[in-house]
Amino acid sequence: MTAQAATPDRASAEKGFVLEDVRFAVDGATILHPLSARIGGGQVLGLVGANGSGKSTLLRILARQTAPSSGRVSFGGRALADWGARDLAREIAYLPQYPQTGIGLTAREVVALGRYPWHGPFGRFTANDAARTDEALRVTETTDFADRTLDTLSGGERQRVWLAMLVAQDAGCLLLDEPTSALDISHQIEVLSLIRRLAHESGRCIVIVLHDVNMASRFCDRVMGLRGGRLVVSEGIHDFMTPQSLRTVYGLDMQILPHATHPAGVAIPN
Amino acid sequence: MPRGAGRLVLVMGLLALALGAYFLAPRLPLLMQPPTEGYDPARMVLVYATLPRLVMAVLCGAALGASGALLQQALRNPLASPTTLGIDAGARLALGAVTLFYPALFGWGRDVVALAGSGVAAALVFGLSRRQDFSPVALILSGLLVSLYCGALAAALTLVESRYLASLFVWGSGSLSQQSWTPTFDLAIRLAVLVVPIALLARPLSLLDLGEDAARGLGLNVAYLRLGAVALAVLLAAFTASSVGVIGFVGLVAPILVRLAGARSFGRSLAAATAVGALLLLLTDLLVQMAAGLSADFLPTGAVTALLGSPILLWLLPRVTVRLRKEAAAMPAMRSYALAMRRGVLPVFIIGALLIVLTLIALAVERAPNAEWQLLSAADVSHILPFRWPRVLAAVGAGLLLGSAGFLLQRLTGNEMASPEILGVSSGATFAMAVALFVSGVPSLATVTASAALGAALVLGLILFLSRRSGFQPERMLLAGIALSALLDAVIGVLSAAGDPRALQLLSWLTGAGFAAEPMSTLVSLALVALGIIAALCLVRWLDIFQLGAVTAQELGVPLGLARVLLLALVAGTTAVATPLVGPLTFVGFIAPNLVRLLGLRHSGTALLSSALTGAAILVTADWVARTVAFPFQLPTGLVASLVGAPLLLWLLQRRPA
Numbered sequence A: 001m002t003a004q005a006a007t008p009d010r011a012s013a014e015k016g017f018v019l020e021d022v023r024f025a026v027d028g029a030t031i032l033h034p035l036s037a038r039i040g041g042g043q044v045l046g047l048v049g050a051n052g053s054g055k056s057t058l059l060r061i062l063a064r065q066t067a068p069s070s071g072r073v074s075f076g077g078r079a080l081a082d083w084g085a086r087d088l089a090r091e092i093a094y095l096p097q098y099p100q101t102g103i104g105l106t107a108r109e110v111v112a113l114g115r116y117p118w119h120g121p122f123g124r125f126t127a128n129d130a131a132r133t134d135e136a137l138r139v140t141e142t143t144d145f146a147d148r149t150l151d152t153l154s155g156g157e158r159q160r161v162w163l164a165m166l167v168a169q170d171a172g173c174l175l176l177d178e179p180t181s182a183l184d185i186s187h188q189i190e191v192l193s194l195i196r197r198l199a200h201e202s203g204r205c206i207v208i209v210l211h212d213v214n215m216a217s218r219f220c221d222r223v224m225g226l227r228g229g230r231l232v233v234s235e236g237i238h239d240f241m242t243p244q245s246l247r248t249v250y251g252l253d254m255q256i257l258p259h260a261t262h263p264a265g266v267a268i269p270n
Numbered sequence B: 001m002p003r004g005a006g007r008l009v010l011v012m013g014l015l016a017l018a019l020g021a022y023f024l025a026p027r028l029p030l031l032m033q034p035p036t037e038g039y040d041p042a043r044m045v046l047v048y049a050t051l052p053r054l055v056m057a058v059l060c061g062a063a064l065g066a067s068g069a070l071l072q073q074a075l076r077n078p079l080a081s082p083t084t085l086g087i088d089a090g091a092r093l094a095l096g097a098v099t100l101f102y103p104a105l106f107g108w109g110r111d112v113v114a115l116a117g118s119g120v121a122a123a124l125v126f127g128l129s130r131r132q133d134f135s136p137v138a139l140i141l142s143g144l145l146v147s148l149y150c151g152a153l154a155a156a157l158t159l160v161e162s163r164y165l166a167s168l169f170v171w172g173s174g175s176l177s178q179q180s181w182t183p184t185f186d187l188a189i190r191l192a193v194l195v196v197p198i199a200l201l202a203r204p205l206s207l208l209d210l211g212e213d214a215a216r217g218l219g220l221n222v223a224y225l226r227l228g229a230v231a232l233a234v235l236l237a238a239f240t241a242s243s244v245g246v247i248g249f250v251g252l253v254a255p256i257l258v259r260l261a262g263a264r265s266f267g268r269s270l271a272a273a274t275a276v277g278a279l280l281l282l283l284t285d286l287l288v289q290m291a292a293g294l295s296a297d298f299l300p301t302g303a304v305t306a307l308l309g310s311p312i313l314l315w316l317l318p319r320v321t322v323r324l325r326k327e328a329a330a331m332p333a334m335r336s337y338a339l340a341m342r343r344g345v346l347p348v349f350i351i352g353a354l355l356i357v358l359t360l361i362a363l364a365v366e367r368a369p370n371a372e373w374q375l376l377s378a379a380d381v382s383h384i385l386p387f388r389w390p391r392v393l394a395a396v397g398a399g400l401l402l403g404s405a406g407f408l409l410q411r412l413t414g415n416e417m418a419s420p421e422i423l424g425v426s427s428g429a430t431f432a433m434a435v436a437l438f439v440s441g442v443p444s445l446a447t448v449t450a451s452a453a454l455g456a457a458l459v460l461g462l463i464l465f466l467s468r469r470s471g472f473q474p475e476r477m478l479l480a481g482i483a484l485s486a487l488l489d490a491v492i493g494v495l496s497a498a499g500d501p502r503a504l505q506l507l508s509w510l511t512g513a514g515f516a517a518e519p520m521s522t523l524v525s526l527a528l529v530a531l532g533i534i535a536a537l538c539l540v541r542w543l544d545i546f547q548l549g550a551v552t553a554q555e556l557g558v559p560l561g562l563a564r565v566l567l568l569a570l571v572a573g574t575t576a577v578a579t580p581l582v583g584p585l586t587f588v589g590f591i592a593p594n595l596v597r598l599l600g601l602r603h604s605g606t607a608l609l610s611s612a613l614t615g616a617a618i619l620v621t622a623d624w625v626a627r628t629v630a631f632p633f634q635l636p637t638g639l640v641a642s643l644v645g646a647p648l649l650l651w652l653l654q655r656r657p658a
Helices: A054-062 A085-091 A107-113 A125-141 A155-169 A185-202 A211-219 A245-248 B005-024 B041-074 B088-102 B103-108 B111-132 B137-162 B165-174 B182-208 B214-218 B224-245 B248-260 B264-296 B303-318 B346-364 B380-411 B426-439 B445-470 B473-497 B504-512 B520-539 B540-546 B550-555 B560-582 B588-599 B606-628 B637-656
Strands: A018-025 A028-041 A042-048 A070-075 A092-095 A173-177 A203-209 A221-229 A232-235 A253-259 A264-270 B365-367 B373-375
Touching: A018 A054, A028 A054, A028 A070, A028 A221, A028 A232, A042 A054, A042 A211, A042 A245, A042 B473, A054 A092, A054 A173, A054 A203, A054 B504, A085 A092, A092 A155, A092 B550, A107 A125, A107 A155, A107 B473, A107 B540, A125 A155, A155 A173, A155 A185, A173 A185, A173 A221, A185 A203, A185 A211, A185 B540, A211 A264, A211 B346, A221 A245, A232 A245, A232 B303, A245 A253, B005 B248, B005 B264, B041 B224, B041 B248, B041 B264, B088 B137, B088 B224, B103 B111, B111 B137, B111 B637, B137 B224, B137 B588, B137 B637, B182 B214, B182 B224, B182 B264, B214 B224, B248 B264, B248 B303, B248 B473, B248 B606, B264 B303, B303 B445, B346 B365, B346 B606, B365 B606, B380 B473, B380 B520, B380 B540, B380 B560, B380 B588, B380 B606, B426 B473, B426 B560, B445 B473, B445 B560, B473 B560, B520 B540, B520 B560, B520 B606, B540 B550, B540 B560, B550 B560, B560 B637, B588 B606, B588 B637, B606 B637
Parallel strands: A042 A203, A042 A221, A092 A173, A173 A203
Antiparallel strands: A018 A028, A018 A070, A221 A232, A253 A264, B365 B373
């Protein structure tokens, strides 16, 4: 993954989300307490927190997969609900935690479907579309098995194909729900490096749910920490990597050890 | 007050109690009186007809409810029901064949013959799916095929020898009328034997909710478990069918109702489905007896069940937000064939060429008046061809339509059991055609086509109306379609069983025997075919994306609701055009897409065209066989289509390595 990620087609990639008192409840149980925040471009924002803290719900609301029970979400200055489906898909790409299984299409065919928001139901699949599909396969190192069907791939390979589809979708904002959960350590590093480059070099806005504190420390610029459906921490990565913040989010005492190459250090439970 | 499924059972139970009390109150005092000497008809009717009939309703309903719950759990498909495994069709075929060819066998008892038929059908289903380790898709496909095949054969027998088989109409619609307690006791004993094994299987079966891999990880032998559960479900349904005939709807609808009412764990839903099945049939039968009075014996309760069950289903459907589809039974991987590796359009050309050859054969090869096979001679071309080409081309057109409609629907719903025949659209068309038949006596083809289109449009509108609140979730549209379809079939069934002479004409219509094509209408249909296929090809990208799941489709900016409505409208439109041509029961819309899937064609455009061409090839062949094989008699085209298509599909199903 040495290549530069392609720059987006649109003029300004720096659109962002504004959330005002966003709340989500199911059957009377509040999953997400009223939450206000701004999420902007050019950086990697990590969503962290214990299981059931509301990270995935927040991500689904940003992706417009779920409507909030109350409150307002806007993207690029327009209410999220007012966006047309394809217009939004050109701006926001979303990778669910558990994508559909049992797909008989080849990896390349799946990645090519990521170009749908650009050509639509009737437009031609242009040379540019094909080039971007190839590029996405290349940067995610999935070219080798591009012609195998998805259900013959390993879990990690499949996860990288889904990522490739998102890269091909070429949106200004990527919402990723644990995109590295099935990857080995070297592919985790490579995928997260790619994601970081997408943010820093082409100004994309990345929101990523991560479980591993030390991966968050290494690849995120900012962190929003959720606990019990409440936003308890929202700060830069250096401020997050302190025993106090970590205890606030995880309820666990940890110490921060220095690391030779990344300055925020690594966290080890006591 | 209990919640969820418990409340449904309670409400239905109270209702049944009230109706039962109202119905029996004037009669029960008869039991209290000391038996009078000699002949007492009122008492005899009560003791030997009314009471056993009510008990029979409870027993049959319970057995079918439990059978459906077992099947839907074991096969992970909410559309599975005893009827889909060929049990009823096997029994019906056995009864028909024995009546015609070896009536002496009835000396052993009618129920033994029916049971043997069901048994053979079930054994066939198991044998066919053995090589795939009894996977759900294999079981469902083989079940539907056996069912189709036996059903088509039985219907063919009925059409040819209708005088002798009139009673099969009544049996086929499920009549509960009784003359003694013996059948009731027999059934009760048979069912009682099954209670313990079912109870033993309930807990392992509930593990299937975790997914097959997880269940296997917990130490289950999933294949044997499924086999056992399906075998028990088959026995339940076969015992029921052998004593009262086909009561199709209860087994499908009771488990669905229970799930809609909120039952989650399998143990609960099995118990609740048993209760709901029993109560549904009891309520229906009480209503039938009260409404029909003395002629109740001739009004088959089985056919009427849908009249009560469908409205409940339709009422519940938009009101609940439960997810209906359990974990999708994974579509079989399709990578075994050389054909699968070809991504180009070659398969389309191969199937297209095959279709052309078959069409030419259908036009040119015929039986001479002395029944010899011959080629159409040059001298006869101008006399015969003007009559033959419209019919052959109408078959091509109808096949193209049904093949593409079936493919669209299976992609839209992600359910390999979906076909335009069960969507209710064909039933709507048929129903409207039936009304036209009953109102005007001898309707013209134009009237028939117009009423078919109207009926199809009405049903489509209703389905959309009922599923709008769920965002046109495919699963719900399918269920709404099934409910409507059952409702309309019930009306048709009652008409048939009531002995109206027009019923036979209706049956011949249903099976596609009234196949009359005129040049003008054929050309109009073909133009519509072209329109429909072009429209479908425009939506191919959506179909591709649907394979990635609803979340990803939405993520990519596909307008889900609009896409679903458009696709469904297209399916309904094509079905409506095809139904008056060949009747609603060809199952080409089910067979063709499955054939294409087993051939390994994945790409939506290629698969759509192949499915359409395959459908046309099947129907052209069927029509030719129907015209020639029993010359000078003609067989119904729709029936022959099942007989031609099903073996092909079976052969492919067998070839596919597990």
